[in-house]
Every structure is written in structure tokens, then in C-alpha cells.
Amino acid sequence: MFNTLQSFKHGKFHSLPALAKQLNLKLERLPVSIRIVLESVLRNCDGKKVTEEHVRQLAGWQPNAKRTEEIPFVLARILLQDFTGVPLLCDLAAMRGVAARMGRDPKVVEPLVPVDLVVDHSVQIDHFGTKNALDLNMKLEFKRNEERYQFMKWGMQAFDTFKVVPPGIGICHQVNLEYLAPGVHKSREGICYPDTLVGTDSHTTMINGIGVVGWGVGGIEAEAGMLGQPVYFLTPDVVGVNLKGKLHPACTATDLVLTVTEMLRKAKVVGKFVEYFGEGTESLSVTDRATIANMAPEYGATMGYFPVDARTLEYFRGTGRAADKIDALEAYFKAQGMFGIPKKGQIDYSQVLELDLATIYPSIAGPKRPQDRIDLDKVKPTFEKLFSAPVKENGFGKKSEDLQKVTKAFDGTEIKNGDVLIAAITSCTNTSNPGVLLAAGLVAKKAVELGLKVNPRVKTSLAPGSRVVTEYLGKAGLLPYLEKLGFSVAAYGCTTCIGNAGPLPQAIDEAVAKNDLVCAAVLSGNRNFEARIHPNIRANFLASPPLVVVYALAGSMLLDLRNQPIGKSKDGKDVFIGHIWPTADEVKALMKFAMDAPTFQRMYSDLANSSVLWKKIPAPAGEVYSWPNSTYIAEPPFFKDFAMAPGAVGGINGAKVLGIFGDSVTTDHISPAGSIKPTSPAGIYLQEHDVAVADFNSFGARRGNHEVMM
Known part of the structure; x- marks a missing residue:
């Protein structure tokens, strides 16, 4: 084994410079991300799961080599969101039950690393555009998901290392960035090591922004990590x-x-x-x-x-982390030669x-994929071209002469192709960034002062990834202007970005579906696959929060923002985008409200008591779950005939290919998360179990019941 344990002022650590000397390698030439993985392999080298050969292989990483070796990566912690996290909790609960039935102590089943589940995927935008939208949406959320939340509360009291961030706090990745990530961990033996994790959500990678190695994985990999097993991945x-x-x-x-x-x-x-x-x-x-x-x-x-640098430390200070934690982060990365x-x-x-x-250049992306970027001054001609382009060329296959056709809904609302029907400031991707949120607020302020208004057919919403956002928008004096344009806080969660946009007004929804219109959603999210945002909205565009406000005002994707006015001021003059776009100095002047350590400390200080609705949820007690009758939570069948000795594995004969898939297969295709159709197998199952269609909720919310998902 390697002799790399050294001391520094915060404890001990496994030194990569010491390993470099022992192996006579220039480890400082390795990418920083590889070195952090190497530290985990070195620290967890036990000669069994992680061997000396694993250390040597990774330490000898070459930039261009055939990749055949897998790395056993032992993680510091696990991050879950509620849609994908509940099935893992079901598995842990089922294993506890097996242990109890076999006469063993149920507590032998316990996550060996800290696990945080953040409830962020359940809330939907049913109410919007009013100051009480947040309160109304949260009440609906708790009504729909009470059984799930009871189960989570059982998990909190049953497992020592399992924690839940309640609904209404924020989006898991933003909460992770602002609060959960410690920078450097310290074991009971006084050994310090860098924060690493996997999460059961694709966008776990957001934590890479503060120098933490981590990414999204499937439930089985996360479960293995929870139980102390390495996560294996190809070098x-x-x-x-x-x-x-x-x-x-x-x-x-x-x-x-x-x-x-x-x-x-x-x-x-x-x-x-x-x-x-x-x-x-x-x-x-x-x-x-x-x-x-x-x-x-x-x-x-x-x-x-x-990599970690001075700006990382500045962010940790601004978000209210403890001084000794920040000092440990700096000292550790400098000792390892990985700072900067x-x-x-x-x-x-x-x-x-x-x-x-x-x-x-200012741009948006869409209408069907995040990588299809469009310069802002080319949005109108691009939409016109794609409207009649074949579907296989990313188009909509419509007749070009139908582009300007006006449709009237049954309530008299006029709708055309290209009309913006949803404008959502949403998603951890952008609401974690004060620069773009303050810019959106400044756009709203200038627009309101000029007398601009949002077309009433546009469903507007503001769903920040953390309550801190509302605090600084309020202190900066910008929240009232956003509210006047309909961007009232509707939720603290993923909402529109994951398809929880809620319903459109019935008249508009029917007109769009009946006439097969190509209408648009503009959101500050990260994914825009067709029908992901709303089943009947076919064109979805990713944009910065200030551009979301601009498009809500413009009301159409067929406006040339460079040469055409967004609207008329109260004195009848044309208003162009330049009249309401903020300067960098205007944004910078308000940044002091955003990075305020006491605000972060207050917002994250007492999460268990942060919500009256959460406190009212009864918490089942006991080390073993009783599995009450529920269409949300069901005992997994995998452990039904569990024995301590594995059974014989039979041969596989006559196996057939189940499916051949093309490109752009997404997580939505692999495991549905959106609405449940009454005619689908899941819908029929729920109706057979006396669940009304209005109470179906979503596939994601019902992932704790394997019968619904299968």
C-alpha cells in the first residue's frame, strides 16, 4: 500500500504530491477532475473493492489511450430529488422488512454515506400571475402528495443518514450549490477529503461549478453508492x-x-x-x-x-458558509496542488x-433541442423556415400559407402560429444566477415604467430555485415590477422546466389542439423537447430570464427584435428591446443584494420548521415500514423470496432484441415523468383502484409504485 497520509492544519489527508513522488509520476499534469477521482481511489484502497492496481492505473492516466479499465469511485455523499429518490427509499424500506422477517436487526440496512433528498419535482403551476399563486400551488401540492410525504417523513426518522429538504425550499441543484455542499469533508479519524457525489438527476453536474466532482446516475448506481459500494465508470x-x-x-x-x-x-x-x-x-x-x-x-x-479558486471561496463566503469550512477548503486544495x-x-x-x-452573441435555443442555438436577430426567419420544413429536418411539416392564419378560441381569444403561450422564469440553470435574475427584474421595471403590458393569453410564472432569490429581488425593489407583468412567485421547484407547467386556459388549449397550431413556450430552463413543457405546445425555446420577459411582452416568436418594436409606450411611442435592456453597470449595482451571507444563513437555518404544511404531515414511526394500502407507495417485489445464498442462474436461450433506438433518446423516453392518460395501462390501473382521473397526479409522483410504472 501507499504511504501518503500527511498532516495539515485542519487534520490529515492523503497527499497526491506524496503519491507522485512514490510513483515517480508528474500528477500535476493530470486534469484536476481526474486527480480528485484519484484521491478517492487512493483513500479507499483496501485491497478488495479498490486495489493498488486501480491506483496505479488511474495515476498513470494518459490523455489519448484505449479506454478499457473501469474506475471504482467511492463517493462522499448522495443527492436525490423526490421523483427518482422515492423508489430508492422504497428499496431501503423493503430491505429493512427482509431483515426483520429473517430475525435480523433492521438497522443493519442503513446508508453508509450521507443522503439528501430535496423535494422539488412535485409542485405544478396551476395558479399563476397573482400574489397568492405560491400559497395556492403549495396547498395543491401537499393535497396531491400527502402519502408520498408521509413516507419520506418515515424515512427521516428511520435512517440516521437520510435527510429531507421539504417542499417549498428550492430545486435540489441550487440548494446543493447554496447550502448542502460542504467543500471538504472530515472523517471521524480526522482525515479530510474533497466533496464528491452522484445524484439521481441529470443536472447534478451543476455542482461542478464549485469544483465538486459529481454527475447524474440511475437509481441502481445511486443505491450502490448509498450502501458504500463504489460507482464504477470507464476511465x-x-x-x-x-x-x-x-x-x-x-x-x-x-x-x-x-x-x-x-x-x-x-x-x-x-x-x-x-x-x-x-x-x-x-x-x-x-x-x-x-x-x-x-x-x-x-x-x-x-x-x-x-476547478476551485479564489472565486469559489468568495461564493462560499457570500452564501454564508462557516469561516473554518472555507479555510479548510482553501488549505486542502492548496496542499494537494489543485487550487486555481x-x-x-x-x-x-x-x-x-x-x-x-x-x-x-445574444441567442435562444430551440424549438426542439437545447443544442439548436439561434442568434436573436435570426429567430423570426428560423421559425418561418422550420414551420414548413419536414419533421426529419427538425421542422413542423406545416403549409407555409398557414403561418399567419388567425384562429379564434371559443371565448374570442385570437391565436396564431408562433404565439407565445407560456413564458416561465424557471429552472436551477438560470435562477441560481443573480446576474440574469436581476437583469430580468430590470427589464420588467423599465417595461412597466414605459407602460408595456403582457398579452393576457401568455401564462407567466416565476419559480426560483431558492427562496433567497425572492429575498434579493425584493430588496432590490424589482419584485413588484415582475409581479405587475404577471411574473409573481408561483413555486420554489422545477415546475415548467420538467413539464409541470400546469394547464393552459381551456379555450386556448382546445383551439391549439383542434387547429394543430404551432405555438411557443419560452423558458429559462435546460430542456425543450417537443411536448415536454406542455402536451400541446410544440415549439419550446430556452432563453435567459430577461429574454423570457421580453418575449412575454412581444407575445410572438415572429417578431424581429432587432428591427421591430416590442410594443407601444404609454405616450404612443415605439419601444424597442434596447429601451428596456439593462446595462452591465445597472446589474452590478444591485449585486450586493444577492450575495448576502446573513440572508442565506437565515433561509437555510431551520428547514424542518420552515413550512406549516410540512409540519402538519404525520410521520409514521418505527424502524420497519408497515406498507399501508396506497397507489403511490408499494413494497417492491424484488425481495419477496430473498435468501442469504443466491439461487442458481439459468442459461439464456432464444433471447431477442426488444428495441432498436435512434438518436436523441432522453430520460423522458426511458422513464416517463409527465401526465398520465386515462386510456394508458397506468391510467386504467389507477381507475381500477378507485383513483379519479383528476387525482392521477403524474408518472414521476407515482414512481414509488412499481405497478404504475410497469
Whole structure:
């Protein structure tokens, strides 16, 4: 074994520089992300699950080599969201039951690393545009999901290492960034090690923005990690992205991430680590970095990693982390030689790509895929072209002469192709970033002061990923202006980004469906697959929060924002986008309200008592779950005939291919999360069990019952 345990002022650590000397290797040339994985392999080397050979193989990582070896990666913690986390809790509960039936202590089944489940996927936008929308939506959420929340509360009292962040706090990735991530862990033996994790959600990669190695996995892998097993993955290539220059003041982090997504999709980074370096990377705020890291699944990478540097420490201070934790983070990464953004030529990458930040242009992405970026001044002609283009060319296959056709709903509302019907400031991708949220508020302020209004057919909503957002928008004096345009806080959760947009007004919904209109949703999210946002909205565009407000005002994708006015001011003058777009200095002047440590500490100080509705949910007691009759939570059948000795595995004969799939297979295709049709097998099952169609909820909410999902 290796003699690498050394001391520093916060305890002990397994030194990578010491390992480099023992192996006579230049480990400082390895990508930082690989070194963090190497530290885990070194620290957990027990000669069984993790061997000396595993350490040597990874320490000898070569930029361009045949990838055949798997890495056993032992994690520091696990992150769950409620849709994908509840089935894992069902498995743990079932294992407890097996232990009890076999006369064993049920407590032998216990997660060996900390597990945090954040409830963020359940809330829907049923109510919007009013100050009481948040209260009404939360009451509906608790009514629909009471059985699930009771089960989670049982888990909290049954397992020592299982914690729940209640509904109404925020989105798991933003809560992870702002609160859960400790920077550096310390074991009972006083050994310090870097934060690492996997999560049961694709966008777990957002945490890469603060130098944490982590990504999204399936439930089985997360469950293995919970129970102390390594997560195995093929040794990856690491693509280095050299960001140069600085963003133009009129551009946002959203414009940047959409460009990065487009570029890296073309570079084919699927299954690879991406690591950012260079002076452009150094210039980005941590929240800008987190936005780019968040969309790693969209550009296909396993991770989009940003090393720890002075800006990381600044973010930890701004979000109210304890001084000793920040000091430990800095000291640890400096002791390991991993502090700071690498400069060009310092690291050996499998491939190096470059992007000049000065070339970034305001843009949106869509209408069906995140990588299909469109320059803002080309949105109108692109929509016109795609309207009549064949479906196989990403179009809608409609007749070009129908583009301007006016349809009247039964209530008299006029609707056309290209009309914006949903405008949502949503998703951890952007609501974690004060720069773009303050910009959206400033756009709203200028628009209201000029007398602009949102067309009543547009369903507007503001669903921040954390309650801190509402605090700083209020302190900056911008929230009232957003509310006047209909962007009242409707929820703290994923909402529109995951398809929980809620219903459109019946008259509009019927007119769109009956006439097969191609209408649009504009959202500050990360995914825009057709019908994901709403079953009847076919064109979905990803945009920065300020552009979401602009398109809500414009009301149509067929407006040339460069040359056409958004609307008329109260004195009858044309208002163009330049009249309401904020300057960088205006945003910067308000940033002091956003990074306020006492606010973060107050918002995250007493989560268990943060919601009256959550406190009212009864918590079942006991170490073993009783499995009351429920169509939400059911005991998994996998452990029915469990024995301590495995049974014989029979031969496989006459196996057939079940399916051959093309490109762009998404998590939505693999496991549905949206609405349940009454005529589907799941819908029939629920009706047979006396569940009214109005109470179906969603596939995601019912993942704790295998019968519904099968």
C-alpha cells in the first residue's frame, strides 16, 4: 500500500504530491477532475473493492489511450430529488422488512454515506400571475402528495443518514450549490477529503461549478453508492475547454451556455469529462460557471468541471458558509496542488477546444433541442423556415400559407402560429444566477415604467430555485415590477422546466389542439423537447430570464427584435428591446443584494420548521415500514423470496432484441415523468383502484409504485 497520509492544519489527508513522488509520476499534469477521482481511489484502497492496481492505473492516466479499465469511485455523499429518490427509499424500506422477517436487526440496512433528498419535482403551476399563486400551488401540492410525504417523513426518522429538504425550499441543484455542499469533508479519524457525489438527476453536474466532482446516475448506481459500494465508470477522456477573453456587457451566462452546448455537441464529448481552464474561465463568476456546468447533459459530457479558486471561496463566503469550512477548503486544495484555474499548457488533456467569450452573441435555443442555438436577430426567419420544413429536418411539416392564419378560441381569444403561450422564469440553470435574475427584474421595471403590458393569453410564472432569490429581488425593489407583468412567485421547484407547467386556459388549449397550431413556450430552463413543457405546445425555446420577459411582452416568436418594436409606450411611442435592456453597470449595482451571507444563513437555518404544511404531515414511526394500502407507495417485489445464498442462474436461450433506438433518446423516453392518460395501462390501473382521473397526479409522483410504472 501507499504511504501518503500527511498532516495539515485542519487534520490529515492523503497527499497526491506524496503519491507522485512514490510513483515517480508528474500528477500535476493530470486534469484536476481526474486527480480528485484519484484521491478517492487512493483513500479507499483496501485491497478488495479498490486495489493498488486501480491506483496505479488511474495515476498513470494518459490523455489519448484505449479506454478499457473501469474506475471504482467511492463517493462522499448522495443527492436525490423526490421523483427518482422515492423508489430508492422504497428499496431501503423493503430491505429493512427482509431483515426483520429473517430475525435480523433492521438497522443493519442503513446508508453508509450521507443522503439528501430535496423535494422539488412535485409542485405544478396551476395558479399563476397573482400574489397568492405560491400559497395556492403549495396547498395543491401537499393535497396531491400527502402519502408520498408521509413516507419520506418515515424515512427521516428511520435512517440516521437520510435527510429531507421539504417542499417549498428550492430545486435540489441550487440548494446543493447554496447550502448542502460542504467543500471538504472530515472523517471521524480526522482525515479530510474533497466533496464528491452522484445524484439521481441529470443536472447534478451543476455542482461542478464549485469544483465538486459529481454527475447524474440511475437509481441502481445511486443505491450502490448509498450502501458504500463504489460507482464504477470507464476511465474517461478529458476535453479541456480554454475560455478566452470576456463576455460583451449585453450578453448573459445563458447566451454563453447555449453556445457552449452547441459547440460541444458538435465536438462529440459524450461519455467524456469536460474541464474548463484559461483566463476567460477565471473571469467568470461561480454562478456563471454553475450555469455552464448544469447543462453538461445537454452537451453530452459526464461533467463540465471548474476547478476551485479564489472565486469559489468568495461564493462560499457570500452564501454564508462557516469561516473554518472555507479555510479548510482553501488549505486542502492548496496542499494537494489543485487550487486555481489552470493556464494554457499546464495540463495534459485528451483534446483542447477554444472559445473566445467576446464572440458570444445574444441567442435562444430551440424549438426542439437545447443544442439548436439561434442568434436573436435570426429567430423570426428560423421559425418561418422550420414551420414548413419536414419533421426529419427538425421542422413542423406545416403549409407555409398557414403561418399567419388567425384562429379564434371559443371565448374570442385570437391565436396564431408562433404565439407565445407560456413564458416561465424557471429552472436551477438560470435562477441560481443573480446576474440574469436581476437583469430580468430590470427589464420588467423599465417595461412597466414605459407602460408595456403582457398579452393576457401568455401564462407567466416565476419559480426560483431558492427562496433567497425572492429575498434579493425584493430588496432590490424589482419584485413588484415582475409581479405587475404577471411574473409573481408561483413555486420554489422545477415546475415548467420538467413539464409541470400546469394547464393552459381551456379555450386556448382546445383551439391549439383542434387547429394543430404551432405555438411557443419560452423558458429559462435546460430542456425543450417537443411536448415536454406542455402536451400541446410544440415549439419550446430556452432563453435567459430577461429574454423570457421580453418575449412575454412581444407575445410572438415572429417578431424581429432587432428591427421591430416590442410594443407601444404609454405616450404612443415605439419601444424597442434596447429601451428596456439593462446595462452591465445597472446589474452590478444591485449585486450586493444577492450575495448576502446573513440572508442565506437565515433561509437555510431551520428547514424542518420552515413550512406549516410540512409540519402538519404525520410521520409514521418505527424502524420497519408497515406498507399501508396506497397507489403511490408499494413494497417492491424484488425481495419477496430473498435468501442469504443466491439461487442458481439459468442459461439464456432464444433471447431477442426488444428495441432498436435512434438518436436523441432522453430520460423522458426511458422513464416517463409527465401526465398520465386515462386510456394508458397506468391510467386504467389507477381507475381500477378507485383513483379519479383528476387525482392521477403524474408518472414521476407515482414512481414509488412499481405497478404504475410497469
